[in-house]
Amino acid sequence: MLSSNAPLQRSSAAGAALSARELVIEIATNGSWRPVVRGVSLDLGKGQVTALVGETGSGKTMTALALVGLLPPAARRTSGRVFLGHEEVSTATAQAGARGRRISMIFQDPMTALNPVLTIGFQVTEPMRAHLGLDARAAQERARKLLEQLHMPDPTGVLARYPHELSGGMRQRALIAVALACDPEILLADEPTTALDVTIQAQILDLLREQVDQHGLAVLLVTHDLGVAAQVADRIEVMYGGAIVEEGSVEQVLRRPNHPYTRGLLACVPRVDARVRPLPTLPGNPHGVWTIDAGCRFAPRCADATATCASTEPPRTAVEGGHSSACWVYARPPAAAQ
Numbered sequence: 001m002l003s004s005n006a007p008l009q010r011s012s013a014a015g016a017a018l019s020a021r022e023l024v025i026e027i028a029t030n031g032s033w034r035p036v037v038r039g040v041s042l043d044l045g046k047g048q049v050t051a052l053v054g055e056t057g058s059g060k061t062m063t064a065l066a067l068v069g070l071l072p073p074a075a076r077r078t079s080g081r082v083f084l085g086h087e088e089v090s091t092a093t094a095q096a097g098a099r100g101r102r103i104s105m106i107f108q109d110p111m112t113a114l115n116p117v118l119t120i121g122f123q124v125t126e127p128m129r130a131h132l133g134l135d136a137r138a139a140q141e142r143a144r145k146l147l148e149q150l151h152m153p154d155p156t157g158v159l160a161r162y163p164h165e166l167s168g169g170m171r172q173r174a175l176i177a178v179a180l181a182c183d184p185e186i187l188l189a190d191e192p193t194t195a196l197d198v199t200i201q202a203q204i205l206d207l208l209r210e211q212v213d214q215h216g217l218a219v220l221l222v223t224h225d226l227g228v229a230a231q232v233a234d235r236i237e238v239m240y241g242g243a244i245v246e247e248g249s250v251e252q253v254l255r256r257p258n259h260p261y262t263r264g265l266l267a268c269v270p271r272v273d274a275r276v277r278p279l280p281t282l283p284g285n286p287h288g289v290w291t292i293d294a295g296c297r298f299a300p301r302c303a304d305a306t307a308t309c310a311s312t313e314p315p316r317t318a319v320e321g322g323h324s325s326a327c328w329v330y331a332r333p334p335a336a337a338q
């Protein structure tokens with residue numbers, strides 16, 4: 001059984017490229033610190049896409065930033081550990097050392113993530129020169145090959161251009177090229193396709209999948225969109241109110257969802273075969289979650305809530321091999337834990 005009452009797992013899982021254990025992150029609001037990430041543990045497997053899903057405000061971005069030591073000044077990590085393979089990288093210095101070389105990141109908005117006054121060529125080759133020690137000519141050739149692999153039309157021409165001269169989809173490909181420039185082991189992608197239309201989004205996700213399959217990359221894909229996770233992920237972590245409430249393979253979470261929150265999210269995903277009709281929305285909104293300090297954080301929005309739900313937070317419990325959920329009613333933690 002996987003339970004929050006069980007002793008903390010202190011090390012990384014075997015074979016994981018990046019692991020987090022019991023991360024707690026607080027944010028300063030109105031002069032006091034409040035937790036926005038509450039005991040998150042996760043493992044990014046090599047050659048796998050792990051999707052971190054949940055509504056806006058659930059703590060996904062803070063979790064991803066904490067993995068690379070890039071929390072904003074208003075936030076602090078109060079406990080938890082991060083492992084790169086078996087090596088602990090919990091200090092800011094160790095995390096800074098791994099960034100750019102072993103871990104890369106892609107953020108949501110390509111216009112802010114690419115520097116508008118530098119050519120694509122400069123931005124793709126700069127990390128190669130800094131981290132791999134390549135000279136200008138070798139870096140240029142490697143950049144051209146990389147753009148070719150990313151199915152970018154006219155790679156040589158693109159390298160000479162500035163971000164504003166490219167379409168949204170091309171900018172996002174260029175950003176992926178910057179992120180993959182040094183052959184990282186791990187890629188953290190925070191809503192990488194949210195700004196794009198669905199056709200381009202699907203192309204970029206296919207591209208990401210291709211890179212994972214060909215190079216054994218470990219990817220954390222942060223998204224509020226379960227449809228995106230369904231398209232590209234191997235594993236899904238569902239986050240609500242700063243905690244992982246359900247975790248499993250794509251098949252397990254999407255076909256046999258356990259947690260009422262996951263089931264609510266799934267009911268809001270459009271089906272390919274659906275004619276135009278209004279989608280159900282999850283009742284209530286997540287904003288009130290931060291005013292709750294006991295019990296299941298989803299209780300005010302849950303049709304199945306009981307008195308126990310309101311008083312005691314459910315532990316995460318295995319529902320089948322590799323699939324766990326934190327729910328008193330559906331995941332049936334042992335009575336002793338109540």
Ligand SMILES: Nc1ncnc2c1ncn2[C@@H]1O[C@H](COP(=O)(O)OP(=O)(O)O)[C@@H](O)[C@H]1O
Nearest residue numbers: 027036055056057058059060061062063072074
């Ligand atoms: N710079 C900030 N200052 C204050 N609160 C913040 C800041 N950034 C995020 N938050 C709060 O932290 C919580 C988690 O945010 P975030 O990790 O960005 O969520 P997500 O990525 O899931 O949308 C939210 O409640 C959000 O309001």
Ligand code: SF4
Nearest residue numbers: 296299302309327328
């Ligand atoms: S623990 Fe209770 S309130 Fe929380 S999701 Fe399960 S049934 Fe709903």
Ligand SMILES: [Mg+2]
Nearest residue numbers: 057060061062
């Ligand atoms: Mg976010």
